[in-house]
Amino acid sequence: MIVELVGVAGAGKTTVLNAIRQRDQTIRPWRRFERLRSLPMSIRHMVALVPTALELLRKSPRSCWACTKHLVRLRTLHTMLARETTTAHRAIILDEGPVYSLCRLRLLQQASLGNTHLPSGWRTTLAQWPGSLDVVIWLDAPDPVLMQRIRSRAKAHDVKQGTDREVFGFLERWRCTYREILAHLPAAGPVKMVEVDTARESAGQAASSVLAVVKRMRPSRGPEEES
Numbered sequence: 001m002i003v004e005l006v007g008v009a010g011a012g013k014t015t016v017l018n019a020i021r022q023r024d025q026t027i028r029p030w031r032r033f034e035r036l037r038s039l040p041m042s043i044r045h046m047v048a049l050v051p052t053a054l055e056l057l058r059k060s061p062r063s064c065w066a067c068t069k070h071l072v073r074l075r076t077l078h079t080m081l082a083r084e085t086t087t088a089h090r091a092i093i094l095d096e097g098p099v100y101s102l103c104r105l106r107l108l109q110q111a112s113l114g115n116t117h118l119p120s121g122w123r124t125t126l127a128q129w130p131g132s133l134d135v136v137i138w139l140d141a142p143d144p145v146l147m148q149r150i151r152s153r154a155k156a157h158d159v160k161q162g163t164d165r166e167v168f169g170f171l172e173r174w175r176c177t178y179r180e181i182l183a184h185l186p187a188a189g190p191v192k193m194v195e196v197d198t199a200r201e202s203a204g205q206a207a208s209s210v211l212a213v214v215k216r217m218r219p220s221r222g223p224e225e226e227s
Contacts, residue, residue: 001090001217002081002132003210004097006182007139008174009157010149012198012206016139017095019207027214028089030097038076045075063108070101070108077101078128091214099136102181107173135192135217136182137210140175141199143168192217 005013021029049071056064077098084092141149147167150157159170185191194213196206 001134001214002092002094002097003135003137003214004094004099004133005137005139005210006097006099006103006178007198008146008171008178009159010146010153011139011141012149012203013095013139015203016196016198016206016210017093019203020093020210023204023207024211026088026090027211028092030092030094038080041079042072042076045072045079049075060109063111067105067108070105074098074101075128078132081132093210098133099178099181099185103174103177106177106181110173110177133185133191135194135213136185137213138178138182138193138195139198139206140195141197143171145199146171 005017007013017029020027046068049068052071053064053068056067060067077094081092147164150160150167159167162170182193185193192213194209196209198206201209
């Protein structure tokens, strides 16, 4: 089973992912690419995307590299997960998976080209994921809580020193874009979506909620049941 944790900055994705890993060793967190392992696939997808990159360069030179990078990342991740054959884990949980990258692409598009429709090439990439992505867990919290988390943590952030209005605007842009991307998933295939309020639930409680969803979706089976 492939699960993705999504949420705006400060929602608690890393904290919840760590709590899940501590509670259940059959869940495999997947945070970043294994660069050496993914390099041949990334190069192949980069070559295939040259026409798209040239079109992006013509329309939006400043965002061309960032957009191309996320498109390569999406296709490489899809290939890697399709080849994942481990039986030691019953689920893989992605942090910054396909929904995140599609959200970044959409925000880059809005910043450079305005609020136009999602390009057909990106919709094609989105359509790859239903059937590969089983569950999306959307972590969220009220804006004041998120702002306090962003400003108090050691990790740098673009709006960490921004005004309240700038922080709230940033959060709303990401939240609206996530909603737009997630709205395409059910139409394209059976992806279950679950929302978790991390202001109401501790990291441990949120981890339990995620694990409960995984258990309901794909219960463990003994060897005798698979025969």
